Amino acid sequence: MFGNICTLYYTRRKLIFDFLKPGNQCRQLVPEATVDVQRRQRKMTSPDDESRSFFAQTELDSLKGKKAKLARTGTHSHVFKATMDSRGNAQVAVKLVDLRSRGEYIERFMPRELAIIPRLDHVNIVAAYAIHRTPEYVAIVEEYASGGDLLNYIRTRPERYLQEQEAKPIFRQLMDAIIYLERLHIVHRDIKCENIFLDSNLRVKLGDFGFARELRPGVDSNTHCGSRPYAAIELLSGRTYRGNGVDIWSAGVVLYVILTSYFPFGSSKDEVPAIIKRQRSQSIHFSQRLSGEVRSLILGMLHPDPKKRLYSRRILAHPWLAETPHRT
Known part of the structure; x- marks a missing residue:
């Protein structure tokens, strides 16, 4: 449905997922991969939109995700907590941005964000592990901070x-x-x-x-x-x-x-x-x-x-x- 989603960059920090190493092939996304992701609270206007609502689940499947839960929502994004089955069930956060929402953030600020976060490598800054794209969504895979904000x-x-x-x-x-x-x-x-x-x-x-x-x-x-x-x-x-x-x-x-x-x-x-x-x-x-x-x-x-x-x-x-x- 979405085709192959490819990793766009890798941070200098050692990655904790085998499948994010350079050279690995992207996995094909399938909508029935994950089952217990909380549905985002927005109206689905067509079966096609209903299918697209599974992007978070299927994206996490490409990261070998076992479970995902909605951690928090923002004006332009939803952040999911994911438990991975590689390297001892490490946890990550997946920030999902809907590109169809348009507006100043999507057109002006988000490109800057995507250009900046690959450059960051500091113990006191949330680490970004990868970015995945489709024409309609951007998913940023980040370090998960278990202590909350x-x-x-x-x-x-x-x-x-x-x-x-x-x-x-x-x-x-x-x-x-x-x-x-x-x-x-x-x-x-x-x-x-x-x-x-x-x-x-x-x-x-x-x-x-x-x-x-x-x-x-x-x-x-x-x-x-x-x-x-x-x-x-x-x-x-x-x-x-x-x-x-x-x-x-x-x-x-x-x-x-x-x-x-x-x-x-x-x-x-x-x-x-x-x-x-x-x-x-x-x-x-x-x-x-x-x-x-x-x-x-x-x-x-x-x-x-x-x-x-x-x-x-x-x-x-x-x-x-x-x-x-x-x-x-």
């Missing part, structure tokens, strides 16, 4: 926030990922708790590069993207920006959120002008239980002037974080 993690805590000592290693790993991207001149532009994942050992995995782009030194961008509560003032204001200052800002918001369970300037329900006004005046409420050092760090990362905002190396050298070891 950071937002859900802090919600499971009795206080619904982390103590400073708990937050330090998580934040340090996030900064390690940002510094790695900085060396590649890549800006993520959608860093938020929901895009930061954890494995079973609380190792941070930054994911979802749907708004990422390469931004070389001296090159400006004025694209307004990302999530309103985490977006830097220059993004919300529609100003041009360069470098990874917008990622530094978002990481500062993440730090505030995991320490307080609140947003520093407002939520997605607040109007943009009101958020910008608070950002410009750095109107941030700090709990008395937070140390002066972490307040200083957050204020430095959330400085409204990008030229005065703390940059990556100064963040790592900040007294609040300086003695937190790098984790491999």
Whole structure:
């Protein structure tokens, strides 16, 4: 029905699946390969559409999948958790993008994402193992983070926030990922708790590069993207920006959120002008239980002037974080 789906690239990281090694032939996809995938909740308009709804199952069959469950959904994609029968039932996540949905993400942002993720190889970034295509779908086979996302993690805590000592290693790993991207001149532009994942050992995995782009030194961008509560003032204001200052800002918001369970300037329900006004005046409420050092760090990362905002190396050298070891 779909023909052969071929692997488009391989990461430098050692692949864990025999059938993804270069030179292996793609398997023919068959719709009855897997049986317990949750149906996506959308109306099927014809038998042909009904057949196409099996793409996730059949795609996983090409990866020798035994079981697949819908892990989460996004605006343009569905993410499936798959258990593989090669190499000891290793788990992966399969991000399935419907190319028929069209729109700015499909036409503008997704090609950038597919160009960027093969270049990434860092312990604190979700690893991509392969991309598969049909004319109607793209499936990205990724590392599965069993600990869920950071937002859900802090919600499971009795206080619904982390103590400073708990937050330090998580934040340090996030900064390690940002510094790695900085060396590649890549800006993520959608860093938020929901895009930061954890494995079973609380190792941070930054994911979802749907708004990422390469931004070389001296090159400006004025694209307004990302999530309103985490977006830097220059993004919300529609100003041009360069470098990874917008990622530094978002990481500062993440730090505030995991320490307080609140947003520093407002939520997605607040109007943009009101958020910008608070950002410009750095109107941030700090709990008395937070140390002066972490307040200083957050204020430095959330400085409204990008030229005065703390940059990556100064963040790592900040007294609040300086003695937190790098984790491999």
